[in-house]
Amino acid sequence: MLKKFTQPKYLLILVAGIIVISSLAWFAVRLNRLQERSGESGKLVSFDYCAEELTKLCVVSFGRDADDNTIVNLFVPEDEFPIFYLKVTRATGESVYECDKNDEVKTSVYCTGDPLNLEERFDIQIVSVKDDQILAQGRFTLTAFLITGPTADVQTPQTTPEVASSTQTESTPTVSSGTSVASGDLATATATQSNNDLATPTTSVAVNQTATSVAVIRATPTATSDSYPSYP
């Protein structure tokens, strides 16, 4: 009786069936989890600093930008939150932090807003842009900005930077064969980055039809204990 099920069409149906059932089960679990999170007697989702396991909404790190604004780097589970902004409540009042999501990795969101001080205690609310509904909240103490060196003391630059129009690159996909350039010397940019597993060259990518490039600036291209090894 079972013999007819060994035919390819039945096996394909079987495989398709397993896939469909698995997908449905997966969606059911996800839906259930979502309902649990949002519906538990109207409780808000609470969040904190990230632990080792990144499974739920959490703060990865705090930082600063050029204008001394505070950056809040968040892990946000995919598809579980709509577009949002942060409302930070401090002793001095409330302020809004705008957020941007990474195009490629949707779980990465960073927000920027008014400067926060070390040892300051504040509440962060995650608020939906669409309807201003509070989605999650957490209480934080900024114990450290985790910024090394004296960067926090550095003022916003006064000098307007000279921004390049483009780098000098050669479009020929060849590895330059010239001799090593002396320490501290910047050679004319030459497109080279390649390796055995890579196809040739890395010049001008036609991404979005905008010419971009990778140049190589050479300085002391010798093996050192720091640079070694490749492919550990």
Place this chain on the structure above:
Amino acid sequence: MTVWLDGLASLAAHAATVTIILLSILWGMWIIRGLLDQFYKERLSEFEKLAIAAAGWPAPILFLALLLFLISLIFTSTIGLIVTIGIILSSSFVFRGEKLSLPQTFLFFLLGFTSLILHFAFLKDMFLPSYFDSAEHYRLIHSITETYRLGILSKELLGTVYHLGFHFISAGLSFFFQQSIVDVILVFGQVILTFLPFPLFFLIKNETDSTLAGIFTALLAGFGFHMPQHLMNWGKYPALLSLAIISFVLCMAYLAFRGNPHSYPRKYSLILLGIGILASILIHSRTIVLYAILGIASVALLIWKRQRSSIRVLTILFVLGLIVIEIVFSRSDSALKLLLEGYLVKDFWMLILVGLLTIFSFLYFTETTFLLFSVLAFMGLALFTPFFLPIHGVQSLLDRPYVQMFLHLPFSLLGGLGFAGLIQTIKRLLPSRELLMRFTAVILFGLVLINIAFQYNFYSSPCCRFTTRDDLAAFTWLDHSIPEDATILIASSSLYVASLQPSQIQTGVDAGIWIQPLLARNTALAWQGMQLDSSEIHSQLCNKKVGYIYIGGMPQSFSEPILAALPEWYSPAFSLPKAKVYQVIGCH
């Protein structure tokens, strides 16, 4: 237990991409299985056919992907897609084989699914593929998808003559199924890993006539050594795909030259062998060297077989001596010494086990063992043999990562042959002690399983995970905040992977390598130890119009304290613990 849960969680997280890639692979396997059925009728068992198909699937998928690309380029991607669907449907019917044997098919996919779950633990918390190669793979795949989208051949692709296979297959899957390129790369790698051990079962099962030895070999190849899983830490996806098709070539070569010509007509085996070699070269050009080595080693075997036994013994000693010399030389070469260290450190106990089993392999399967040792010896020579390549200059025939990747294959085969040899030894010496034979088999399997439980690393290595979540935030900030034509300086280092290699090859050493492919921004590679505090360097950065410097969180990233100490030259623009962007200022 955690590994299983992490594997399942990663599978669930990538469910759509996994399904699409698995269905594509199943189509490739279906075609290969159908061909095997038509050529060899029922001389191969269902499991053997599936095992070979598990190695040969990249060939049909690759040829279809190339055809899809050509049609899309000449006409439109929609026409390309319609033709492709037509080919998939018609070929599935034309190449349908005999009825599938349900129990063996079930067993095959049960083992495959188990392996899949375990391999997916690697993707836990992985949001971008590892190391610097991956960024280049992303860039190439993106160039192909842009060609699909715009219908114009990307200038970038004209120079891309190597490793078409992985990039074209991935681009096709990404574009037509609307999957993220990153997801396709991550998932594809783990799925390829899943199917890699099966063809070795076929080879050893047929060579030794022992199913257990075949399974033992597959177990060793899948989880016995740090390779091929460690390839994912290096982001060497084309090399990984090449391993699959190499196994297919080995299987076909085995049927063509070692199989019974009445059971396995040679002309069919040669046709499939040719297809396999062509696909293999398109997937990874360095496989040509490998096939040349296999050819030379096979000729050496034929000559060796005709010699007197004393000369044969001397030749074996010579080959072993040659390998020892190569080991000594490679250990003294800074670029090659990691070759053996990788195995000695990570796979020490498995090397001991395989080493012991090799004695039995030599006793009972002398010819095959001699062939494998010859291959090892010639591969060692290829590490020091120079050849000139127009684009890359003088290089060695093989580089260290490629040999390191490949070594797990002969090691696993030797282990499988030795397993069968040991069982035969017991059978010969103690014919009445069947229990002892079973006990020995259980012990050998147990040793490998214990090694897997305590030694095998199912997760990605921090050595090669360039990108942290802080880097992702920095990328988003760069994308939104800096001028489109700004150039960003990223840290790099010279590549040291071969005894002969142009010193100019530079590679990224932190997440900065992803800026150009992900954001389409100009980047400039600079040696990671460059003296950024020298006025000469600063003025040259200004002259080169480098606007920003990216500092990732890797040990070889630029030194942040140096930049922070010079606020008149470098201004912090974005700062998170593991990712910083400095603006170059003070240019006159």
